[in-house]
Amino acid sequence: MIRRAFITLLGGGAAAWPMAARAQRPALPVVALVEGGSLGGSISQHAAFRRGLADSGVTEDQNVTIESRWLDGQYDRLPTLMADLVRRRVAAIVAVPSVVAVAAKTATTAVPIVFAVQDDPVRLGLTASIAHPGGNATGINILGGEIVAKRLSLLHALVPKVVRIGVLVNPVNVDISESTLRESSAAAPTLGLEIMVFKASTTSEIEEAFARMERERAEAQFVGADVFFGNHRVQLAILAATRRIPAIYSGRDKVEAGGLMSYGANIDDVYRQMGIYAGRILKGAEPADLPVIQSSKFELVINLQTARALGIEVPPTLLASADEVIE
16 A cells, blocks of 8 residues: 555654654655546556666655555546645656646646656647656656557457447546547548547446447447546446447456456556656656656457457457457
């Protein structure tokens, strides 16, 4: 568990400490790890983040304190949260995804920010350029927009007779939803596909979106990359199975929950890279001088059990190219 709190020790050995020694003990710098998702979906990523810190010579509880905040998709909490972190003068803010990074950048031009975003950080106003960020923010671009076309082509390869694709996005996360719709609409004609847009930002709206897909005869589903959908991955998997609709997702967590297939950046590696940058900043590096890293590790995960339940025979070439097949 990454969340930490200061505990006042009374009596026993603590009382025996010399007052001067206790007064001189310096407070550790605080790195705030702010995520749009929930605790349950980030345990392995946090371990990867700590490994990245260690790679830079920084160890939790020895020379840094990590405070984690999970938004559970409630992005309206961001202004208050960021104002509090800036007021407390934390050493760095690590922000995931882009909506969190943009909120951090809006709140401060002084506190270093390390981000993981799915869209061009220059377009988002986070950096001046990829090679020379030039401000207080840098991080990782997981190329969410660029790989939308790849994800769509993988879905087409899995169910080649399907034409009508229901694209599900979260309208609250404007940058990612617009990027997903823009890229999928551009890629669809080259594959002979028709895009149908569905939006959901609550549990009930997910139910309504699936009901609409059934009424409007969407033949497959493309789920946008959004932490809200990660938080509702079990609901998405159950509804897709119940309505017998093949779906592709951005992350392996949805496939592990029973989804059919995913393709996207290796998120553990993304967090490790953010840890490395956070450690370097704590050691004196300036975000302005650390170029934005482009994700280079991507993974295709297929749930073969779900495919069988849907009556889908996965092409051998697709199975051979998968990084992991869940039996």
